[in-house]
Amino acid sequence: MTARIDMLRLHDLEPTIEEFREAVVAGLGSTPKTLPCKFFYDAEGSRLFDAICELPEYYPTRTELAILRRHAGEMADEIGPDAGIVEFGSGAGIKIRLLLAALERPAAYVPVDISREHMLAAAQDLAAEFPGLRIAPVCADYTRTFALPALPGAHPQSMVGFFPGSTIGNFAPSEAVAFLARARRLLGRNALMLVGSDLPKDRETLEAAYDDAAGVTAAFNRNLLVRMQRELAAELDIDGFRHEARWCPVQRRVEMHLVSLSRQEIRVAGHRFAFERGETIHTENSHKYSLPEFRALAGRSGWLPARCWTDPEERFAVHLLRSG
Numbered sequence: 001m002t003a004r005i006d007m008l009r010l011h012d013l014e015p016t017i018e019e020f021r022e023a024v025v026a027g028l029g030s031t032p033k034t035l036p037c038k039f040f041y042d043a044e045g046s047r048l049f050d051a052i053c054e055l056p057e058y059y060p061t062r063t064e065l066a067i068l069r070r071h072a073g074e075m076a077d078e079i080g081p082d083a084g085i086v087e088f089g090s091g092a093g094i095k096i097r098l099l100l101a102a103l104e105r106p107a108a109y110v111p112v113d114i115s116r117e118h119m120l121a122a123a124q125d126l127a128a129e130f131p132g133l134r135i136a137p138v139c140a141d142y143t144r145t146f147a148l149p150a151l152p153g154a155h156p157q158s159m160v161g162f163f164p165g166s167t168i169g170n171f172a173p174s175e176a177v178a179f180l181a182r183a184r185r186l187l188g189r190n191a192l193m194l195v196g197s198d199l200p201k202d203r204e205t206l207e208a209a210y211d212d213a214a215g216v217t218a219a220f221n222r223n224l225l226v227r228m229q230r231e232l233a234a235e236l237d238i239d240g241f242r243h244e245a246r247w248c249p250v251q252r253r254v255e256m257h258l259v260s261l262s263r264q265e266i267r268v269a270g271h272r273f274a275f276e277r278g279e280t281i282h283t284e285n286s287h288k289y290s291l292p293e294f295r296a297l298a299g300r301s302g303w304l305p306a307r308c309w310t311d312p313e314e315r316f317a318v319h320l321l322r323s324g
């Protein structure tokens with residue numbers, strides 16, 4: 001079989017500009033002001049996230065990659081031959097290469113991402129590296145229900161969800177449970193799921209990871225304002241907001257905010273949103289779960305925690321879940 005991405009089968013459920021506008025109006029109209037982190041990821045946001053992954057302060061990517069390099073063989077043994085892999089938030093598709101290379105005859109790979117062009121470029125590269133693998137990309141918002149594409153010619157023996165990057169931590173715990181339950185329904189009976197989850201650690205390490213010295217995470221956060229200007233013709237002063245990352249020990253999460261440097265207004269979609277000096281837009285949460293906390297969360301969504309791999313310093317964990 002020749003390597004190919006079945007572009008005609010690209011399942012395109014990219015959020016519309018109306019959805020972005022509605023989310024901005026609802027988020028800036030709420031108290032405290034918020035914006036959903038999924039809108040970080042246009043082409044520029046994805047490029048900035050890839051740059052974050054290379055930063056010395058951003059330990060999660062290299063730690064999870066090291067876990068995968070070391071244990072992909074054991075993960076592949078648990079999964080078995082002829083599996084169909086669905087990756088949620090596939091991004092640049094770096095980590096999946098390690099798993100695909102270890103798997104016996106992977107039957108199909110379905111990357112799912114909100115950032116269409118970035119996902120398609122990654123899928124093209126992957127097709128060149130894994131000739132014979134059927135790749136069926138889906139551009140969708142995984143916080144909503146969507147269907148898996150047909151996989152003609154592929155006959156997966158089992159379906160496996162892959163959700164690396166500690167992206168699970170971007171959900172509130174109740175949303176994470178709802179997401180995992182939806183993924184379990186999507187993957188069907190006898191499914192498995194591998195989930196990368198960051199572990200709690202000291203404030204200094206956590207805040208530096210989300211507020212690097214080179215200012216890349218700050219640019220990533222402010223990209224929300226750039227998108228509002230460009231896509232929604234918002235009237236706002238991008239330099240009037242600074243990036244902030246805070247470890248909140250009670251909620252056990254790092255919060256990212258855009259802090260208003262003065263009294264000002266954002267005008268967008270016929271609305272005016274007033275800011276006091278120091279008032280913030282809360283743009284992202286990154287929850288950190290201990291190993292037992294994550295297992296309890298997975299259990300609440302109906303998955304059975306089966307195995308877990310960590311690095312020697314216990315900075316990051318990759319959990320294997322079974323649908324039961």
Ligand SMILES: C[S@@+](CC[C@H](N)C(=O)[O-])C[C@H]1O[C@@H](n2cnc3c(N)ncnc32)[C@H](O)[C@@H]1O
Nearest residue numbers: 038041089090091113114115140141142164165
């Ligand atoms: C934190 S990055 C992780 C990327 C990659 N999986 C990794 O481990 O490095 C989150 C990824 O999920 C995608 N994403 C974020 N929210 C999404 C949503 N609601 N639906 C689909 N994709 C989403 C982003 O475009 C991005 O590629």
